[in-house]
Amino acid sequence: MGDLLVLKGIIKDYGSTRALNNVSVSLKTGKIYGLVGENGAGKSTLAKIISGSVHADSGDVIYEGITLNYLSPQKARELGISIVHQSGDLAPNLSVLDNIFIGNEQTRFGVLAKNAMRNEAQEVLDNFSVEMDLDQRVEELTTAYQQITTICKALTVDMKLLIVDEGGASLDRQDLLKMFEVLRKLASQGVTIIYISHLLDNVIELSNEILVLRNGNLVTTLDANNIDVSQLSKHVVGHEVVMDSQPRLLADIIGKKERIKLQDLAYQGGKxxxxxxxxxxxxxxxTGPVGSGKSELLRCIYGLNPHSSGSVYIDDTEVTGIGPKELVKKQVAFVPEDRFYEGLAMLxxxxxxISLPNLWKLPGLKLNKKQLTKSAGEAAHLGKIKMSSLDQRVTELSGGNQQKTLISKWLTGDYNCFLFDEPYLGIxxxxxxxxxxxxxxLASQGSSVIVTSTEFSDLIGLVHRLFVMVDQNIVAELEGDTITNHNVVTNYQSRLGV
Structure with missing residues (x-):
């Protein structure tokens, strides 16, 4: 099994920040490599260099024995290098079919071969055992199915190297296993795969070898068959990682004011x-699998998705269907699942x-730049954003710091109700x-918080109560020391028929 890709002494700087420092590695044909590291470790930068969208300041990229002096994204695709970006790279107003073949349209006698493209796209979907309407617009899809669309797009070209950047971040276990099956099949056919993810258990499960980046340095290469999550976490951060798993006591909030109240609230199309x-x-x-209804419920509370019946109350005042603009004025904050399309102005x-949610408060819309800068700086500090300055563009940040920016937007005002939809994706x-x-x-200051996560382990030790939602049903309400992995999995399996 020969080397498909060899990197020698790759260095990349962004201003005074060194993103990659003398990275050297060899990747063999037909193997699956996990690429892990903290946000800002250099994972996405390395992927962009390999795929041609970013150029190294020094070092060599050797592909199939040939040193590539200048690599563009188009040239990379011609060489068989495909990348599934964390942000998706989709045209939201076009159909699934149109997105799959953008830049790779098939023609016959100068006319688009629509039937041939449809058949090929359907074949790719069938490999996933995923049912999707190829004519549906991408903006109407959940984040999970947008990611599946992006992966399908990569699978329609002749590939030798596939880079998947956080491809499984919002997939439930069933869809994740389908994706792994396809990736393993590709590897068996000789495709080399680089799988980038913060979900370390998934990386171990899928990979043959794992590359660990820390502060721009490739610190080690590990055999995925001989390591566990705890050991890998230590390599990633450079020290032992201890997550708080002590249950929160419901007694701490008993008798306190009901701040958010739902009365038989149903979202349009819900059961x-x-x-x-x-x-x-x-x-x-x-918590619940993708499609369980948890995101739709939060969006309905915030007036983003229409309701069909029932009521929402904030501090005993009915706010059903009034919309985000008015809810912001009532101190209700919402962090959407999709930070790229809905949460942030990336450029x-x-x-x-950070200043956007508070502009409506300015008298006559007269900007007090000094005050806005001061507030933004305080929020960025609270959110622990790693940045070169407040003037840095969001698109230049790592995924985790983008997410912290999205959350920090709501730390500048007097908000007391917070809705967080999948805040842990890709971090x-x-x-x-x-x-x-x-x-x-926020909770210690008296705010009320609702947070959803497909990865239920993210919530253990954090929440006072945990709803398990399957097929739009709240199948269990756990509290205190009953919030365990075992109890969540048991309720999942009993309702999913596993």
Whole structure:
């Protein structure tokens, strides 16, 4: 099994920040390599250099024995290098079929061969055993199915090297296993795969070898068959990682004011109404597989998805269907699942993004630049954003620091109700701990918090109560020391028929 790709002494600087420092590695044909590291370790930069969208400042990229002096994204595709970016690279207003073949359209006698493209796209989907409407617009899909669309796009070209950057971040276990099956099949056919993820258990499960980046340095290469998550976490961060797993006591919030209250609230197209409340100082978690309804419920609470019946109350005032603009004025904050399309202005600065929710408060829309900068700086500090300055563009940040920026937007005002939809997608264990510290701080100040996560282990030790949602049903309500992996899995399996 020969070397497909050899990197020698790769160095990349962004201003005064060194993203990659003398990285050298050889990748063999037909093997699956996990690439792990904290946010900002250099994973995405390395992937972009290999795929031609970023050029190294020094060092050699040797592909199939040939040194590539200049590599563009188009040239990379011609050489058989494909990448599935963390942000998806999809055209949201076009159909699934159109997105799969953008830049790779098939023609016959100068006319688009639509039937041939449809048949090929359907064959790729069948390999996933995934049912999707090829004519549906991408913006109407969940994040999980947008990711599947991106992977299908990569699978329609003749590949020798496939880079998957956080491809499984929002997939449930069933869809993740389908994706792994396809990736393993590709590897068996001689395709080399680089799989980038912060979900270390998934990386171990899929990979043959694991490359660990830390602060731009390739610190070690590990045999995936001889390491566990705890050991890999230590390699990633450089020290032991201890996550708080002590249960939160429901007694701490009993008798406190009900801040968020739902009365038989049903979202349009949903099967059921939901009735529950969240008290001052409480963190309520909702977990469930992709498509279980947890994201749709939060979006309905915030007026982004229409409701079909029922009511929402904030501090005993009915706010059903009034929309995000008015809910912001009532101190309700919402962090969406998709930070790229809905959460952030990627080409704007950190300061501009953090300031956005509070512009409506300015008298006559007269900007007090000094005050905005001061508030943004304080929020960035609370959110523990790693940045060169407040003027840095969000697109230049790592995924974890982008997510921290999205959360920090809501740390500048007097918000007391927070809705977090999948805040842990695509971020490392250190960033998760920072975000959990923010959520705990909000609750300690009396705010009410609802947080969803497909990865239920993210919520254990954080929440006072945990709803398990399957097929739009809340099948279990766990609290205190009953919030365990075993109890969550048991409820999953009993309702999914596993």
């Amino acid at each position: 059921h109404g939901y009735t529950f409340s969240v008290r001052e100082g409480e963190i309520l978690g909702i 704007r600065s950190i300061e501009e993004n 490392d264990v250190g960033a998760k701990m920072d975000i959990n510290n923010v959520l705990e701080g």
